[in-house]
Amino acid sequence: MNLTETITSIAQEEAVNLLLLNGLNSGGSFALWRKPKTQTLEFILDDSYSALRLGLNLEELPQGFVVHPFADQEDKKAFFIRASQYFKFNLAEPLYSEDLPIWIQSSLNSDQNNSQKIESLLRQKSVLDKSNPVHGTEKEAFLQLVNLGIDAISRGELEKIVPARTKKVALPEGFDLARTFLTLLHSYPNSFVNFFHIPQVGTWMGATPEVLIETKGDFFYTMALAGTQPAKGENPMKSAAWTQKEIEEQALVSRYIVDCFKKIRLREYEEHGPKTVMAGNLLHLRSDFKVNMKATGFPQLGSVMLDLLHPTSAVCGMPRKEAHEFLQEHESFDRSFFAGFLGPVNIESETSIYVNLRTANFQENEVILFAGAGVTEDSDPEKEWEETEMKCEIIGKFIKNPIA
Structure with missing residues (x-):
């Protein structure tokens, strides 16, 4: 690592610590994220103490940031x-204290251990909903749920189910949130890496690959996006072999999107994939879909399709x-924000909403x-369990x- 990389690395960790500290100390809601295949880290803070809920007319x-x-x-x-408050910076460039906005600079203090303060705040402010507790699902219970799904499919009641x-x-004691978040950023460049906190509602972190x-x-x-297998070998994308079960599973998802287009009489769209x-x-x-909203006369297509697609x-x-x-009826816990959706809205004329997958909910300890x-009908319950473990x-x- 050369001198420039060292300076950048230190500045990134300090900056993320300051953003997290400001967010948790504010008493309001905030989110921190990086979009897939970009180098821009973004932060948003709502300094009001009560959680805000709005309708999903995205264009208005x-x-x-919506959750x-x-x-x-x-x-x-x-x-x-x-x-x-809104702030962003480029992870590929050095960041110094003078680059930070005034409201962040005011909390600069080299005598304080920000990572320890953040850990303490994280434990204090994370919410456990005692009226609807989440329990770790044991393997036997999950396998039973999968078998119930297979039975329902074989009876013709369902085509596919996603338990x-x-x-x-x-x-862990000494958990370093900023360092962990930066590690996620570097480990998952093709995912939407995010952290958000809403007082009295929840604290979550994730790295989702799926655009909604x-x-x-x-x-x-x-x-x-559907079908899953571990990446193996030196060139896993070229050596991947998909089973008929996985191909059909992904085709069902693509077909549903096309059915949504048909429902609103949208016929002009591009489809690329699966790849x-x-x-x-x-x-x-994955198959990708693209629509020219101006050419098709659908300026509110984002809101319309969001309503039609969720839950996918x-x-x-x-x-x-x-x-x-x-x-x-059959799942034994409340999914809460898992498999919901989240993302920035109308920031620099872009809205990017993602399915909340590969995610974690922070509790006190x-x-x-x-x-x-x-x-699907061809599923092997043991293999489905192994997929969830991965x-x-x-x-x-x-x-x-945690990274030392």
Whole structure:
């Protein structure tokens, strides 16, 4: 590591510590994120003490960050972090104290151990909803849930179901949140790496590979992401071999997106894929969709498709209504924000909403990891369990083994 890289590395960690410290000390809601394949770290803070919930007319919202749970909300509202303060910087360039805004500079103090203060605040402010506790799902219970899903599919009640499970890990003493977050950034360049805190609601961190909807200028984007296998060998993307089960699973997700386009009589769209993509140490099949909103006369396509797509068949199943009812009846825990959606809205004329996968919920002394697996008639319950173990490790390994 040369001198410039050393300066940049130190500046990044100090900057992330200051952002986290300001957010947790503010008493308000905040989010920190980096979009896939970019070098820009972004921070937003809503300094009001009460959690804000707004409707999902994306085109009319102020700049901010939206967070929505998996379960449908009767009032069709989501948590919204309004941009009282906004800051971004390039991770590939050195950052110095004079580059920071005044409201961050005021908290600079070299005599304080910010990482320890952040750990203490993280434990104090993380919320455990005692009315609906999350329990780690044991293997036997998950296998039973998978078998119930396979039985429902074989009876013709479902085409696909996506059961989920949780896994608890202890939050280690001396946990360094800023360093862990930076490690996620460097480890998962193709994922939306994020951390958000909403007082009395929840504290979450994740690295999700899946775009739900995105709008940039006149263009709308979405993707169908499904099928999972571990990345192996020197060139895993070229050596990947997909089974018929995985190909059909991904095709179901793509078909659902096309059905949504048909529902709103949208016929002019581009579809590319499926192709193999890498997310951390896992491979997936992905198809990309693109629409010119101006040419097709759909300026509000982002809001319309968000309503139609969530929850996607990749996190719920098909048919969506029956799959959702099956999960509500048989899953033993509240998914909360897992398999919901989140992301920046109307920041620099772009909105990027992601499915909240590969995510972790912070409690006072532990972290809850979440993972799901797509089940079809050809599924092997043991293999579905192994898939959820791999997905839990994407975030879990960095929490269980903090970087020294």
